[in-house]
Amino acid sequence: MSLPGTQRRIVLARRPRGVPIEDDFRTETTALPSPGPGETLVRTVHLSLDPYVRGTLTGRDLGHPPVHPGELVPGRALAQVVDTGEWVVAETGWQEYAAVPASSPRPLPVPSGVPRTAALGVLGMPGLTAYAAVSRLLRPEVGDTVVVSSATGAVGGTAGQLAGLAGARTVAIAGGPDKCRVAVERLGYAAAVDRHDPDWLDALAEACPDGVDGYLHMAGGAVLGGVLNRLAAGARVVLCGLPDNANETGPTALPAGAVMRARATVHGLVVHDHQDLLPRFADRVGRLVAEGRVRVLEDTHEGLGSAPAAFCRLMAGRNIGKTIVHVARGDGRTPGPADAGEPGG
Known part of the structure; x- marks a missing residue:
């Protein structure tokens, strides 16, 4: 060379x-x-x-x-x-x-x-983040409703697919109709909610009539509050990304009342804490990608x-x-x- x-x-x-x-x-x-x-x-x-x-x-x-x-x-x-x-x-x-x-x-x-x-x-750090969130923290069961924000990004796109393969009904929160279309047509979400729509909270309620059993958060504070007010009893919440904090555009506050009402569990996810999952992740998700089951x-x-x-x-x-x-x-x-x-x- x-x-x-x-x-x-x-x-x-x-x-x-x-x-x-x-x-x-x-x-x-x-x-x-x-x-x-x-x-x-x-x-x-x-x-x-x-x-x-x-x-x-x-x-x-x-x-x-x-x-x-x-x-x-x-x-x-x-x-x-x-x-x-x-x-x-x-x-x-x-x-x-x-x-x-x-x-x-x-x-x-x-x-x-x-x-x-x-x-x-999908087979790198974002994929490991998604795998840890779904398999270790959200732990979806068949029939659960799992909501993912930033649902078409590197982490969200993989997490939504993994949750769906685990039997959950997955709902995407994304910014704009194009992303919502990609979420449903290419990533397999059952429904998608456009967070830019003034009526997005009504759309979320319609998409999650029985509440939210699991939520992977990577969006702004308004989205966090909106989703947590829809939590089902015993819900699991994973805080993976806080763009408002990262961009220094304002703090993201956790609505404690909503967490208490749902008796929810909230996890803060830092991927470096889950390196022990690497071998299992590489084998499991590698096979899913090779088989075309994860896009x-x-x-x-x-x-x-x-x-x-x-x-x-x-x-x-x-x-x-x-x-x-x-x-x-x-x-x-x-x-x-x-x-x-x-x-x-």
Whole structure:
């Protein structure tokens, strides 16, 4: 693999205020990273964009150090080891090449016939998050009503499918009619509620006539309050994402009265606490994806330069599926205008 003398990388230009905008980031051209002792050079091919990154930009993420202006934006990617061409999952950050500890890249956990980018979504951290939420915390039984907010995102799309396969009747909460249509037609939800509709609470009541037995929360505070006021007795609630807090647009308050009335159990989910599920998750969900029983849904973008706009789109809730930036091609090419397609495939 021939190497260029320089590379592009994206750094934080300034601390975001509210939902990030493109001007919060800056593209730089730097020398190619030089691996030190115990390191290896990898080429970023498919870059994962994840909501946790927003917390790192303000120093509030539980599992990653804060990012300061001028520093590289963190991120996980499917990459190729320069010396061997081996495909790995590595913490590259938003850049074209990265020198990483030789022991840190992981082989791709993707069954034959499954797109390798699934290792960043349904078979990666978002998929493990969904699996932990459903199998360990929500524990749906046949006939339960399970509601998922941000239902067409990387975590929600997988969680809804897993809950449905467990026998639950699944109800999506999503932003806009297009997402609601995707939720029902492509992800198998029994019903979908558009949170932008002024009458969404009435639609939720109609979709959940016997109450909500399980709820996976990844939306704003208004949605949390609306769903918790529909809880059935003994409901399980999983708090997985708090976008209002992440974007610093206001705190999300838990309606204690609704929890008490339902005698509900509320769990805070941080995926790092559930690494023990990895082998079971990889086997179970890997087989479901390979068999076509769990669908892969991706929101794709072309070229490293598209990462800031794609991340802003993600944090504004405009993505459908797992957000991935194709930084390079497996054949060594850098994506150009001829490769570009509509996001949301």
